[in-house]
Structure formats: C-alpha cells, structure tokens
Amino acid sequence: MEMYELVVLLLPLAALSGWIAARAHYSKKFLSIQTGPLAQAYRHGLNYLLDEKTDKALAAVEKILEHDQEPLETHIALGNLFRRRGEVEKAIEIHERLMLLTDLSPKHRAKASFELGKDYMGAGLFDRAEHFFTSLRLDPEHGTKALQQLLLIFESERDWKKAIQCVDELASKAKPAHGETRAQFLCELAEEAMNEHRLRDARDLLSHALATDPYCVRASIAKGKLEFGNTEYRQAIDSFKYVETQNPLYLPVVIPHLKNCWERQGSEHEAVEYLDHLYQDFGIVAAAVEVAERILKTKGTSAAIDYLLPVLEERPEPLTVSCALELLVEDRTLVSDRIQKLSTILSTLIAGTTHFHCVECGFSGHELHWCCPSCRYWGSIIPT
Numbered sequence: 001m002e003m004y005e006l007v008v009l010l011l012p013l014a015a016l017s018g019w020i021a022a023r024a025h026y027s028k029k030f031l032s033i034q035t036g037p038l039a040q041a042y043r044h045g046l047n048y049l050l051d052e053k054t055d056k057a058l059a060a061v062e063k064i065l066e067h068d069q070e071p072l073e074t075h076i077a078l079g080n081l082f083r084r085r086g087e088v089e090k091a092i093e094i095h096e097r098l099m100l101l102t103d104l105s106p107k108h109r110a111k112a113s114f115e116l117g118k119d120y121m122g123a124g125l126f127d128r129a130e131h132f133f134t135s136l137r138l139d140p141e142h143g144t145k146a147l148q149q150l151l152l153i154f155e156s157e158r159d160w161k162k163a164i165q166c167v168d169e170l171a172s173k174a175k176p177a178h179g180e181t182r183a184q185f186l187c188e189l190a191e192e193a194m195n196e197h198r199l200r201d202a203r204d205l206l207s208h209a210l211a212t213d214p215y216c217v218r219a220s221i222a223k224g225k226l227e228f229g230n231t232e233y234r235q236a237i238d239s240f241k242y243v244e245t246q247n248p249l250y251l252p253v254v255i256p257h258l259k260n261c262w263e264r265q266g267s268e269h270e271a272v273e274y275l276d277h278l279y280q281d282f283g284i285v286a287a288a289v290e291v292a293e294r295i296l297k298t299k300g301t302s303a304a305i306d307y308l309l310p311v312l313e314e315r316p317e318p319l320t321v322s323c324a325l326e327l328l329v330e331d332r333t334l335v336s337d338r339i340q341k342l343s344t345i346l347s348t349l350i351a352g353t354t355h356f357h358c359v360e361c362g363f364s365g366h367e368l369h370w371c372c373p374s375c376r377y378w379g380s381i382i383p384t
Contacts, residue, residue: 072098072108076115083115088122095119107141114142117149126153137169144173151180155376160185160192179360179378183213184370187222194226202226215246218370218379224257233261241274251278252286252383253368259290268294285315289323301327322347356381 079094095116098104104112117132130153136146147170154163164185170176186209193202203226209219224239240254240261255275262271272294278287288311296304304327312320326347357364359382361375371378 072104072112076111079115079119083119083122088119092116092119092123110136110139110142114146117146121149121153126157129153144170147173148177151176155180155371158188160188178371178376179380181213181216181378183209183216183219184378186212187216187218187370190219190222194222199226199230217243217246217250220246221250221254221257224254228257228261228264231264233264237261237265237267244278248282249382251282251284255284255286255290268298279311283315285311285317285319289319292323292327296327355384357384 075094075098079091079098082088082094083091095112098112099109099116113132114136117129117136120126120129120132130150133146133150133153136142137150139146147166151163151166151170154160154166163180164182167176167180167182167185186205190202190205190209193199193205203223206219206223206226209216210223213219220239220242224236227233227236227239237258240258243250243254255278258274259271262268272291275287275291275294278284279291288308292304292308292311295307305324308320308324308327312324355366356368358372358374358377358380360377360380361372363372363374363381364384365373368383369381372380
C-alpha cells in the first residue's frame with residue numbers, strides 16, 4: 001500500500017517534470033536554475049520506487065516539496081504516509097507546518113486539522129486530538145468523521161457522558177462504526193455507580209438504558225443483578241426472564257442467575273417448569289441438564305435419567321452426555337470404572353470449550369464481554 005501511495009504522489013510530479021523538459025528550448029537558462037533540483041528529485045524518486053527503496057523515495061518526495069509552490073495535497077498525503085508507517089512525529093511536523101500557512105482556505109485548513117488530529121491520536125495525545133476534532137464537529141465535510149474519532153477517544157478515556165453526547169450527535173448523520181449505543185454507555189455508567197455503591201443512580205441509569213433500547217440485554221442482566229443484591233428476588237427473576245423477549249441467544253447466560261434467585265425463594269416448581277420451557281422452546285441443553293439435576297435431588301437417579309434420555313437422543317452434545325454419565329456414577333453398582341473415566345474426560349472437554357464468540361471478527365473466549373476485546377465492536381459477542 002505504501003508503494004502505491006508513493007506512486008500516486010510522484011506520478012503527477014513526474015508529469016510536471018516532462019512539461020518542464022518540453023519547455024527547455026524556450027527558457028533553458030531559467031529552468032536550469034529554478035527547476036534543475038526539482039527535475040532531478042523527480043527522477044531519483046521514481047528510480048527509488050522502481051527499486052522498491054521506500055525510505056529513499058520518501059526522502060526524494062520531501063526534497064520535491066521544498067521546491068513545490070502548491071504543496072497542500074502533497075504535504076497531506078506525505079504526512080498520512082508517515083503516520084501509517086508509524087512515524088507519527090514526522091507526520092505531525094508536516095501537518096503542523098501546513099497549519100502555519102496564512103493563506104490556507106477554510107476547506108484546506110479543515111482538512112489539515114483533521115489529519116493533524118489523527119496524528120495526535122496515533123501519538124496517544126488524546127487531549128490535543130480532541131481539540132482539533134471538536135473544532136470540526138460542525139464542518140460539513142469532516143464533521144461526521146471528526147465525531148467518530150471523538151467517540152474513539154471518549155471510549156479509550158472511559159468518559160461515558162461525553163461518549164453519549166457523541167453518539168447522540170452521530171445519530172442523525174451516520175451509524176457508529178463499532179455498534180456503539182447510548183444504552184451500552186448508560187450501562188457503563190450504571191456499573192460505575194454500582195461499584196461506588198450509588199445504587200439508586202445505578203437503577204435510574206439502567207431504567208434509562210432500557211427506555212432508550214428495550215432490547216438491551218445487558219441492561220436487563222445488570223438490573224437483575226442489582227435487584228438480587230438488594231434481596232428483591234421476585235423482581236430479579238422478572239428482569240432475567242425478560243432476556244427471553246430481547247434476545248434468546250443470551251438465555252444460557254441468565255440461567256445461573258435465575259438458579260440463585262430460585263434457591264433464595266425456594267421456588268423449585270417454577271424453576272423446573274421454566275427451565276424445561278427453555279429447553280423445549282429454545283433447545284437450550286444447559287436448561288435440560290439443570291432440570292435433570294433437580295429431578296435427581298427430588299425423585300432419584302432413575303427419574304433424572306428418564307428425563308435426560310430423550311434429550312440425549314435429540315441433542316447428543318458433550319454437556320448432555322457428561323450429565324447422563326454423572327447420573328450413572330451416582331449409583332456405584334450400575335457403573336464400571338471405564339464409564340466413570342469417560343465422564344471425567346468429557347467434563348474436562350466441556351471445561352475447555354469456548355462459550356462465547358464475536359459475530360463481527362470471530363474472537364472467542366470463556367467470558368462475556370459487552371465490547372469485543374479484539375475488534376472493539378459493541379454487543380457483538382454471543383453465547384455459542
């Protein structure tokens with residue numbers, strides 16, 4: 001890509017060099033004084049490109065710029081190339097030099113400001129980058145791109161209030177590049193409030209998140225956790241169950257939370273009924289396994305296996321097989337050492353299974369992240 005960009009930079013200059021040569025017989029003396037170094041730089045630059053000597057080609061382009069009377073576009077392109085190569089200081093120097101020009105048009109100054117903001121972001125100088133992008137928020141050409149860059153800055157700094165303002169501004173212009181939503185950032189603020197024991201603020205923020213996005217699974221789960229911690233078990237159960245209407249893919253995530261609530265309330269009948277519903281209607285094997293384990297405690301091994309056998313026939317997944325073997329192991333008179341060993345192997349296999357993956361980039365792991373650690377996309381990680 002770098003070589004291609006250098007070609008784009010040098011070809012127009014090479015064309016100018018040819019034009020200069022064509023006029024040589026009219027003003028040979030003038031051209032030898034004014035354009036000799038320029039024409040030589042064109043030739044050297046093109047030769048370096050052909051030899052794939054990128055660093056020397058860049059140096060040649062810089063020499064050309066010393067003689068170029070209209071350097072704006074070429075300077076910007078060169079600065080961008082340095083930034084992509086990781087030479088951010090050189091990019092900043094080139095773009096700052098442009099900003100010092102007094103005769104820049106408003107359009108060109110806005111373009112230089114945007115590129116300088118990206119340079120500062122590349123250098124990790126977020127406060128300086130924020131200054132330039134903020135000045136461009138209303139610019140007709142760069143406003144949307146500047147808001148998207150500001151959003152990245154506010155996310156990196158975990159300034160969720162500013163991030164919300166940014167998302168609101170972007171709403172009428174463009175879709176956020178990484179799935180950012182007001183509801184996700186309200187959930188971030190709610191988590192901060194919970195960590196600081198500001199539970200009323202957290203509750204209000206989560207209610208606001210759900211009002212903003214009724215399908216925000218994260219808000220329902222966080223609300224259920226908050227209610228559980230406040231011993232409001234009935235409300236917590238309702239919050240966790242609400243995930244079913246938002247996105248059933250996340251139901252396996254709430255099953256452990258529901259189990260805790262049912263244990264506190266002693267709602268065994270409700271637990272078995274709802275978990276069986278999750279298996280029958282959504283095919284969630286973990287729910288069927290939980291039902292079998294509850295039947296084991298109340299009716300014994302035989303009844304639990306009778307419930308699990310149809311599940312095994314329909315969905316012979318490692319989790320189901322492992323549960324069936326563990327039930328058999330409960331009765332030592334009915335199981336051999338080999339089956340017991342197989343149960344251990346399957347349990348180890350399940351422990352190493354990935355539980356979540358990102359639908360945007362394919363990242364996988366054992367923990368649910370609301371913002372993908374790999375591609376930084378929000379709300380893209382789902383249970384497998």
